[in-house]
Amino acid sequence: MPNASARPKHSRRTRRRRREDPARNELVSSSLESAQQCLFNQDYGTAFVHYLLVLNLAPMFKDFAKESFRFTLFKWAEELDSVGRIQDLFDCYEQALELFPADEVILNSMGEHLFRMGFRDEAAGHFHKALKLRPDYPEARENFYRVANWLVERWHFLMLNDHGRNQKYQQAIQKAVQSGCNTVLDIGTGTGILGMCAKKAGAAEVYACELSKTMYELACEVVTANGMDGSIKILHMKSLEMEVPKDIPHRVSLVVTETVDAGLFGEGIIESLIHAWHHLLLPPQRGENEFREQSATGRVIPAGATVFGMALECVEIRRYQRLCVSEVGGLSMAAAGELRSPVSCSSEPDDSTEPYTTERLSRLPGGYKPLTEPFTALSIDFNNVQELEGLSSREVQQIRLPVIQEGELDALAVWFQLHLDEESSLSTGPQEDTCWEQAIYPVHSAKGFVLKPRDELIVEISCRDAYLRLCCVAVLRDGHEIRLDKRLDSRHSGNPISNPNPEAELCSALACLQTGQNQTKDFCMLECSEMALLNNQDYHQSFCSALGKLISQLKVKCRNQEQGSRAQLDLADPANSTDRSDLLYVLDVSEGFSLLSLIAASQGHVKAYSSVEKNKQQDVLKRLAHSNNIPEQQVEFWLNHMEDEQGMLQRPSREKLWSAIILDCVETCGLIRQKLMEKASLARCLLEEGGRIFPERIVVYGMLVESDTLLLESAVQGQEPTLGFNIAPFINQFTVPVHVFLDFSTLECRHLSESVELFVLDLMDANANYINREVKVQASSAGRITAVPFWYHIYLDQEIRVSTLSHNSHWKQAAAVLQQPLEVRAGDWVHLAVKLHKSTISISAHVDNSPQPVE
Known part of the structure; x- marks a missing residue:
């Protein structure tokens, strides 16, 4: 307690004044003067060092020098960044934050550098600290929204809103724990929900691990809020780095995980389960004849999976994966060589490519046409470690698929059934209402190749590098093999099919546009969005x-x-006329x-x-x-x-x-590019008389909609706790107000108004721009306004424009999701407050029930 000393009190003594140090004062004064002179000379590195010295020796100058110090720090950081001195850059920011630990501007700026360099978790932490210090700081808020899309991907919300999936996992875990699996490890815990299910089911010990720093901290908050912080140990590490007894005291009897992506193996589940069986799990049950206590054996949930596939034709997939046009803007593309997206599943894996991309087939514009019946590509038992270890060394499997209807071969679509235990399973199929998308394996080498009924498509399936790889290699037609890959000699196939007709083989090569060495030489990779732009x-x-x-x-x-x-020169000196x-x-x-x-x-x-x-x-x-x-x-x-x-x-x-x-001007995801207006301002100064910026104007259009889909993808919905656990308030901190990469043409929604002009960005006339606008929209139908999707008309000049909503646009759309749905009746007037801050659009809404004047 205060003043608890046993010493007797004496009369209050006069506090001794700190003795002035003339040498220190002189050093501070000269260093401050040198800092200001170096700043004037744009010698930012030396100025930064002088400011550090001044502010460490004389903290009373902090308020006086803060703005100049910030400016110096940011300029010096730009120079360090430009020459690749990244460690020095971050050292400078650390030194700055030691002096100004509560400076939201410095925190935000360091976060921006961290994010650009790929340190997303750390960047989010700095943006979050800046917002806590100043909740109305728009730069930090927008940065946090941008990074939140990376750190807490939208599928987390979909998964937590997928009640059927949650209940099936809970039931499988409860059954396993009640049958004797009372020590549990949750690998890739995310929000911690599966670990909490195990604890609620009665597990004696529960451990969890999470690699993402953001998700680890989120899981810790969730577990604490649900009263389990003392009974669930969460580790911020990869399961591959975990050891017994260093990280957990002994092997566990149950591993639960959902580290699966659309292609099943893309999140490393095979590697993590092999490691778990060797180092973290009790041995599996060997057989019915062995008398072994159930609690002394290990098992995994999910127990296994079956993978399915299907060949299809899809124009939407095609235009993102390969060049579909022969001319672009009046230019012949014949000499372009082979242009291809980085999504390529060849029999020879390449570090520069991904074997598959993902799509929700049910939402693809224009739909798709199945060219084969669904087929079983692979089955895997997660409780058989020998099978897991042998997956990568499995022989390449070759299967023949009868073609059921005519169509251009664009891709193989893949989905799976996840077997949680012997009785319960989850399907990620295209017809299921699920939080998963499907894996798409595009076919590049069969450009323009049309499959016909009675053809047989030959597909190779392998898992050489623990990725599931499917590759269309050939078509059987009228007894002849038409190669679709680069190996024109059928003898190289895993299951050779004789083709004695050299003329047919030559036709095969020509049909598939295989031009030998020249094609390999001219190969060029473009991003999927760049390919769609070309198309x-x-x-x-x-x-x-x-x-x-x-x-x-x-x-x-x-x-x-x-x-x-x-004419003037001719009058002055006709000889100089040139x-x-x-x-x-x-x-x-x-x-x-x-x-x-x-x-x-x-x-x-x-x-x-x-x-x-x-x-x-x-x-x-x-x-x-x-x-x-x-x-x-x-x-x-x-x-x-x-x-x-x-x-x-x-x-x-x-x-x-x-x-x-x-x-x-517009990002592929549907947002205005950052710093667009600043670039336009600079560009206007550099135009000759009569010159122009392309585009010269952007008009933003929007519409009122009711869409449960957008709500489910944006936040955990409902008042009821998820499986009885309080999770929503914590993960919903990462809800972002603008939903990106939206395809409005296939979005499940009800239109509650006509489209309306929301905002105008004039890149040629700065005086025509504004930052706020009130827009009145009349509801055409009754319903709940949940979002305002928006898109752009991009005016190249006064007459010529393109729309980001057109069916062949390479741009997607975005939507501002309202914090609370807004009930409207047909005829109600809705006021939209549209704001633009540094190229970021925000929209809020309220209903005006007052009578509207008749115009």
Whole structure:
């Protein structure tokens, strides 16, 4: 307690004043002066060191120097980042936070650096701290929303909202615990729900592990809130690193896990279960004749899985995986070589590719056509360690699938049935209402190949590197084998089929566009979104038309100026009359692979600067330029000469401004690109008279909808606890107000209004812009407004526009999900408050029940 000393009290003594240290004061004064001088000279590194010295020696200067210190830190960090001195960068931020531990601006800035470098967990922690210090700090809030999509992926909400899945897991765990499995390890615990199920079922000891720092901390909060923090031990580590007795005191009798993705093995379940059987689990029950106590044996939930597949035709999958057009914006693509997405399942695994992507088949625009009946690809017993260990060394299995209807072969779709125990299972099939998507194995090598009834498709199935790999290798037609992979000699097949007809084999090679060594040499990989962009003919044609109009206008202007100048020179000195035609300059700052610079250069009288960085992609553009008769000197890759991004929008020369600057305005996910308005502001300063930014204007449109699907994917729903556990308040902290990568054409929803203009971004006229707008929308039907999906009309000029809602758009849509659904009646007026902050759109809504004037 205070003043509990046994010493007698004396009269209060005068506190001794701290003795002034002239040398210290002199050092502080000179260092502060040096810091300010270095800052003036843009010597940020030295200025930062001086500020550190001053603020450590004289903390009373913190308030005075805070703004200058922040500025110095951020500038010095930019320099360190540009030269790759990453450790020094973070050391500087650590030193800054020792001085200003509660500075939300420094915390947010460090979080941004962490996120850019892939440290998402750590970034989220800094954004979260910044928000706790200042809840209304918009930069930190937007950053937290962006990183939350990475850290707590939307399927966590879907899983917790999937009542059937939750109940089946709970019942299987309860049955196992009651049969004697009373020590449990939950691998990849997530929110901790499966471990809590085991404890609730009566398990004596429960352990859990989680690799994600964010999910680990979330699980700890959830377990504590449910009164189990003393009875469930959660470890922040991979199960592969766990040891007995270092991390858990002894082997457990039950492992529960749901570390499965759409392709079953993609989250490493095979490796983790092999390790668990060898190091963490009791040995399995050997057989009915062995008298072994049930509690002395180990088992796994789920007990196993059966994998199914199906060949299909799907235009939507096709346009994201391979080039489907022969011409883009007036350019012939014949010389492009082989362009392919990074999703490729070949018999020879490549670290640069993924074997499959994922889609929800039931939501694909345009649907899909099954070309074969579903087939069983593989079965696996998770309680048989020998089978798990032998999975990667299994011989390649080759199966023949009868083709049931005609169609172009685009992909194999894969799903599975997860056997929780002998009685209960979960299916991830395309017809199921489940939280899982399906795995998609695109077929690149069969471009344009049409399967016909009575054909047999030959598929190879392997698990060489613990990934499930399915590869279409050949088609049997009329007794002949048509190869779909690069191995044209059927003798290399695991199950050779004779083909004595060399003419048929030659036709096979031609049909599959296998052009030998040249194809391998010209191979180039593009992201799926870049491939879909190439296939978006409407966009490129619209751009070509709009740019052609601008170039024609500027050419006329240049000719008029030249004629006027020539006339003046002729009057002064006719001997000096020469043709001084000048090039128009176009700058493309699009993200990733873009043909817009080539389309610009093809207009003639234009020198175009391309933003494409990767060497192979630059080679593709060079080949296309050559084959389309575009002079080599008309296209330049300006990023090859840039040391950093500071000069991104510089002029091509001292005398010349840009005729056109092409900005990439919308992310594929459906959001406005960050710092778009800042880039537009800079671009306007660099345009010649009559020059233009492409696009010049973006109009945001939206609609009121009722969609339970969006709610289920955005937060844990309902007032009832999940399986009796209090989880929603904790994971719903990671709810984000804007749902991205949305396909509005297939979203399950009810339209409650017509589409309406929400916002306008004018990239050519800064005075026309605003940051807030009130929009009135009349409800056309009664219902609950749960979200406002939005999309964009992108105006390349006053007349030519493209829509991100069109069926062939490479962009997806986004939706602002309301915090609370809003009940409306038909005819009600809804007021939407639309705000734009640093390219981020937010929308709130309320119903106006007052009478509306008749116009």
